Amino acid sequence: MREFFLNSGIYFEENVPLKKLTTFGTGGPARYVVQPKDEREISAVLTYLKQNDVPYFCLGGGSNVLASDDGFSGVVIVVGRFMSQIFFENGLLVAQAGAKACQVAHFACINGLSGAEFLAGIPACMGGAAYMNAGCFDREMSDVVAGVKAADENGEKEFGHARCGFAYRKSVFQSNGMIVTRVLLALKPEKPEKIRAAMKEILEKKKLTQPLEYPSAGSIFRAEGGAPAGLLIDRAGLKGLRAGGAEISLKHANFIVNKGGATAKDILELMDAAGSAVKRKFGVVLRPEIKYLGDTDDIGRLSYSFTL
Ligand SMILES: Cc1cc2nc3c(=O)[nH]c(=O)nc-3n(C[C@H](O)[C@H](O)[C@H](O)COP(=O)(O)OP(=O)(O)OC[C@H]3O[C@@H](n4cnc5c(N)ncnc54)[C@H](O)[C@@H]3O)c2cc1C
Structure with missing residues (x-):
């Protein structure tokens, strides 16, 4: 793969910490990060990745993504500054x-x-x-x-x-x-x-x-039908709940904030706690809005069940 990137002239980096590319500030290393400069480079990268069955994930500002603590063994395509x-x-x-x-x-x-x-x-x-x-x-x-x-x-x-x-x-x-x-x-x-x-x-x-003073990924759960997710999480008494460095925001319960050194595992734990409590107390199934970047879909594996 390295050879393909070198020969094609597409800007790439290896073993890039995903915490630098996501606003949540979590995530282990991505094996490769490429930054195409136009649609032709995007097509060339996708052709190569699909032909060689390499997993990939497209990232923009990284403001709606939770990145795995174990990183990502595929290619992150950043459509950004170039x-x-x-x-x-x-x-x-x-x-x-x-x-x-x-x-x-x-x-x-x-x-x-x-x-x-x-x-x-x-x-x-x-x-x-x-x-x-x-x-x-x-x-x-x-x-x-x-x-x-x-x-x-x-x-x-x-x-x-x-x-x-x-x-x-x-x-x-x-x-x-x-x-x-x-x-x-x-x-x-x-x-x-x-x-x-x-x-x-x-x-x-x-x-x-909104708790803009801390790293987050904005609203964690979608706002669909009935009461807003934040209100339900608040009424379930979960504001301020902590797991490691992550906290269900005291200001807005549909935000999980990174108060320092939070891991994706901490955030998933709080998502599970919120989803399970709201389901148990109000019979409402919260559906995650944020996307997961990792080798496995750990949001899809949360213990309370939902469909997207
Ligand atoms: C403090 C804060 C406040 C926020 N407030 C709001 C708000 O008011 N309203 C709101 O809707 N959202 C809000 N968000 C969430 C987030 O900003 C939005 O979901 C935004 O659209 C994500 O854009 P992004 O470029 O950061 O995408 P990313 O987080 O990088 O990616 C999100 C999804 O988009 C895909 N994607 C990214 N770029 C491309 C591309 N070029 N082509 C194809 N797929 C792509 C990714 O694969 C991923 O699935 C907030 C987030 C934060 C941290």
């Missing part, structure tokens, strides 16, 4: 998938375009935001995405909004296995002062309600 341009094309704001969501929000703001304000408070890259249909305060990616470009071993394809399969924290890219390369946004003209004020309000609301 694919992070933001520009205009045919009246749309185009963000390469590695562009940071907050930078897209600021770029839209200085260009007097409204609609992307909610992205200011999401620590994602645009590919991850499209993949997750990320959103907050009643706005989500599907409200502003005109289209998405994505690549696999057969090259790059464009998906119009209707073909992106957006639903609550879902998109077609979660099932078609393609890697998002570009996100096209349709935004509306507005005065930059008004946009800036809206972004400030969003950031202040987040700071008040």
